[in-house]
Amino acid sequence: MTILVTGARGKIARKLVRLLLDGGHDVRAAGRDPSAACLPPGVEVVAADLADPGTLGPALKGARTVFAYADRGGLDGFARRAAGAGVEHIVLLSAAGASATSGDPIARTHGAAERAVAASGVPWTFLRAGGFASNTLQWAGTIRALGAVRDPFPESRSAPVHEADVAAVAPAVLTGTGHRGGAPVLTGPETLTRRRQAELIGEALGRRLAFEVQDLAEHRRDLARWGPPEVVEALVRHAAEAVRAPLPPTGAVEEITGRPARTFAAWARDHRDDFA
DSSP, rough: EEEEEOTTHHHHHHHHHHHHHHHHEEEEEEESOGGOOOTTOOOOEEETTOGGGGGGGHHTTTTTEEEEEOTTSSSSHHHHHHTTTOEEEEEEEETOOTTTTTTSHHHHHHHHHHHHHHHHOOOOOEEOOOBBBGGGGGGHHHHHHHHHHESSSSTTTEOOOHHHHHHHHHHHHHHSSSTOOOEEEOSSSSOEHHHHHHHHHHHHTSSSSSEOOOOHOOOOOOGGSSSSSSHHHHHHHHHHHTTOOOOOOHHHHHHHSSSSOOHHHHHHHHHHHHHH
């Protein structure tokens, strides 16, 4: 059984491919730029764009299970092609709060992807990730230059999930049948303020980092690289709302993998070099 992993250049996809190989599975990886995938020798890597169904034929040929990402271009064409190719299970990396009718552009994009996959008739599982620990990489520049984190929401709280835990959940879901039709929300094991996350990055680096409360207008300019203005406003709104009502830890990582989710402190140690 060939397992197709899309988004081959991404950190989760690369980790997932290695885990599947270690488990003895036949893996094919696909992405817009296969030459940039940096995967182990022997892995078949093909060019494919989920938003362009015309590119999907070689990727889907013989694939019975697919790991896919939500794409801003939509997944309707991909889902139809997957069904036509005989795919038996689609595992979609989605987001907590996904809803095709949401006024929030991030939730809406992921909700539309879920709706397209569900409408295909192919059995599915949606892995709804909470906030990724890797979102704090946006602080790397000021940490390196100033020894400081600059953010307007020091008390915004979340239970950030390690990308390695998302990758660890996926093989169990891809190779089994117990989670079909489910939509587990994947989080880290503990709720932390952004101020505490900065402290833990400092501990991983062996030095104390200052936390400077950033001007909100400047923060919006910094976020502009993440997407259009409506996405920037959604990110600001999420951070502000999470001061009082954060997404709580769910325990889904441990339920699926059989081991506790990695802590943010562990993530910071794993990514020490990104901040040094």
